[in-house]
Amino acid sequence: MKNSELSYQAHRNNLHRQVIDEKEERLSSIKNKDCINYQIVKKYLDILRPFLSKPVNWLTIGDYNGLEANYLLEHGQKALASDITDVFLQEAHKEGLINQYREINVEDIDLPDDSFDYVLCKEAFHHFPKAYLGLYEMIRCSKNATILIEPIDIITKMPLLLFIKNILDRVNPLAINKLWRNRFSFETVGNYVFKISEREIEKVAMGLGFPCIAFKKINMVLNVKLDKAITSQTPMHKKGWKKINRRLSFKNLLGYLRIIPYNHLCCVVFKTNPDPEIRKHMQRAGFMVIDLAKNPYLKSMAESTY
Numbered sequence: 001m002k003n004s005e006l007s008y009q010a011h012r013n014n015l016h017r018q019v020i021d022e023k024e025e026r027l028s029s030i031k032n033k034d035c036i037n038y039q040i041v042k043k044y045l046d047i048l049r050p051f052l053s054k055p056v057n058w059l060t061i062g063d064y065n066g067l068e069a070n071y072l073l074e075h076g077q078k079a080l081a082s083d084i085t086d087v088f089l090q091e092a093h094k095e096g097l098i099n100q101y102r103e104i105n106v107e108d109i110d111l112p113d114d115s116f117d118y119v120l121c122k123e124a125f126h127h128f129p130k131a132y133l134g135l136y137e138m139i140r141c142s143k144n145a146t147i148l149i150e151p152i153d154i155i156t157k158m159p160l161l162l163f164i165k166n167i168l169d170r171v172n173p174l175a176i177n178k179l180w181r182n183r184f185s186f187e188t189v190g191n192y193v194f195k196i197s198e199r200e201i202e203k204v205a206m207g208l209g210f211p212c213i214a215f216k217k218i219n220m221v222l223n224v225k226l227d228k229a230i231t232s233q234t235p236m237h238k239k240g241w242k243k244i245n246r247r248l249s250f251k252n253l254l255g256y257l258r259i260i261p262y263n264h265l266c267c268v269v270f271k272t273n274p275d276p277e278i279r280k281h282m283q284r285a286g287f288m289v290i291d292l293a294k295n296p297y298l299k300s301m302a303e304s305t306y
Helices: 003-031 036-051 067-074 087-094 131-141 159-168 198-207 236-256 276-284 296-304
Strands: 057-061 078-083 100-103 116-122 142-151 212-218 264-270 288-291
Touching (some): 003 036, 003 067, 003 087, 036 116, 036 142, 036 212, 036 236, 067 078, 078 087, 131 142, 131 198, 198 212, 198 264, 276 288
Parallel strands (some): 057 116, 078 100
Antiparallel strands (some): 212 264, 212 288
């Protein structure tokens, strides 16, 4: 069996196990909006607010318990939730947390071109064994844009580390691993962690002749040990949020000063020029919006056919 097939099956098996062992815990993060786990995720999904002024159609990829689709529905959008297996999405649908769901392997999406206004993939891209194939499929199915929220490739943000790597590569291409310990990082479910960078996304968009891309660097809460059942009704809620915000504020300060990189990146790949109102909202929200150069050779070829 190919590695990609092994990866697909490992992820399916993991979700099936969670349905048996952790169903209530996983669904409680959507059902109970006071749950601190939901509020942590919502904090990052609020990055989507510039795109929520009008109701449009969304496809969520890797939305294992339907949380992203539920968030979009709560903000007046239409959303189809999907994942490599729909076992969790079935449960979310039974609870009335999502309206539509579908089992989708992102690397082979059985949907027409331009099926959805937006395709959203939050922290699932890095699980794909054929990541770029999955990205191209998401782009194919989107009409306006594809949005990724994923771990950032730190080598692109740490020039000193890259400089050391280039020197050490002359002696031993593996020597840098002693400093760059998560270079070959894998998750317990079986996937290599496929991280992203602005440059990689720019090249994808340029190759396809798209007009615009946008980025926003963010820090996500990682490894904060809190009781996920903590709610705003419990005394621990305020203390928990203080702990989260302290850590975030410190990380954001270090990121702003460029001492350490942000740990996540939101990437928007536009297939058409963004609406001026959306562009304005994005810039106000801290997105860097980049208008891409047009390919002069294809343009001249297209004009010559008329």
